[in-house]
Amino acid sequence: MYSWLHASLQQLSQRAAAYSLHHALLLKGEKGIGKTEIAQQLGQFLLCANKPSLPQEDLGPCGHCQSCLLLAAGNHPDLYEIRSDKQIGVDAIRDAIKKLSGSAQLSGAKVLVIHDAHTMTESSANALLKTLEEPTNNTFLLLLSSHPERLLPTILSRCEKVALPSPTQQECITWLKDEGYANVDETLLRLYGTSPLVLIEHVKTPPKVNYQELVENLGYLKVGTADPAALAAKWQDEAITIVKWLQVWLVNELKASQKNTEHLWQMHGRCVNANEQLRNPGVNKTLVLVNILQSMAQKA
Ligand SMILES: [Zn+2]
The missing domain is CATH 3.40.50.300 (P-loop containing nucleotide triphosphate hydrolases)
Known part of the structure; x- marks a missing residue:
């Protein structure tokens, strides 16, 4: 156990x-x-x-x-x-x-x-x-x-x-080591440290997009040098991961910012909705992503 x-x-x-x-x-x-x-x-x-x-x-x-x-x-x-x-x-x-x-x-x-x-x-x-x-x-x-x-x-x-408790980060690291995965990426640990079985899936089969790449593209979206539709098409297979990461990013932004949090909260609410939508098997994932990336592109 x-x-x-x-x-x-x-x-x-x-x-x-x-x-x-x-x-x-x-x-x-x-x-x-x-x-x-x-x-x-x-x-x-x-x-x-x-x-x-x-x-x-x-x-x-x-x-x-x-x-x-x-x-x-x-x-x-x-x-x-x-x-x-x-x-x-x-x-x-x-x-x-x-x-x-x-x-x-x-x-x-x-x-x-x-x-x-x-x-x-x-x-x-x-x-x-x-x-x-x-x-x-x-x-x-x-x-x-x-x-x-x-x-x-x-x-x-x-x-x-x-x-049932989640592991502490140290318990998670120790377990991963025992499973043969030492030196797991810091970002993955931060994102999935409390869900080790999800984390190990990401380690075994890395998603086609990484968190850093998403954060970079959020910057490009804000200044208008990235296209929401193109990103959505590229990321549609990882739609659930993308929305989860957006939420993580927004929570970090919310912690860091003293003012103008209204836009961030709105975005967070949209991510929660998008999450719900993506649970529906018949949903058009690209469309859900386009909508959310477009609104991320809007300035606060
Ligand atoms: Zn027995």
Whole structure:
């Protein structure tokens, strides 16, 4: 387990061993800190047939019972997972609830993991409510989210919220080193230091544009020597990264400037909107970028 999540996993496991774990947990934390991994580990522990009955220093699944072996092989019949690139539809939820309502195949616990729970549609969330309230015996629901504020209040109120920490910058650097990536670019660390799994993706597959290049072009846009449409066309594949970086840049500008912050706040608001728009798979990314770069070009 990632060092920064070790304590959280131990606390949850201790409670599971003592049968005092809430049946519905919302594991919330920033994107790219390892929510999936902690849910997998906790899920394995809940399903393991050889859980120690007394509290121990370092609790974990036994690794050799039938349950642990099936999990290692990736086909445990009592572990259900729901994930979706876009939205979690009501059919996926209904299907999972149906499976949870039966008895466990291995006569142990049943675990449902809902990745990116905030992408549930309203009807999906409503379909889940009853199960959240009155789950079948020995059933655990693990909802993962980097945007818990997007969850319906009715879902939030039925879950125990567990805030998972991001690593400190030093923890992040140490981990990257262990993964074989020493001397990671300073800017990337600053931008993604609290989301190490996102950071490592950027290190492995560098985006076609770098932050420095974006900042330079913002300067050109202001003096009219760069063309918003040309930049948007060039950057459209990295649209989400560009908008995120614009927000980082704007926050830095806001911190540095004493006056004329209104224009910067306006721009920040536009970036937040653009972010929302870019989550829609059918959106014209170039157009979103053109609009935002054009407004960046306007002088405050
Ligand atoms: Zn086991």
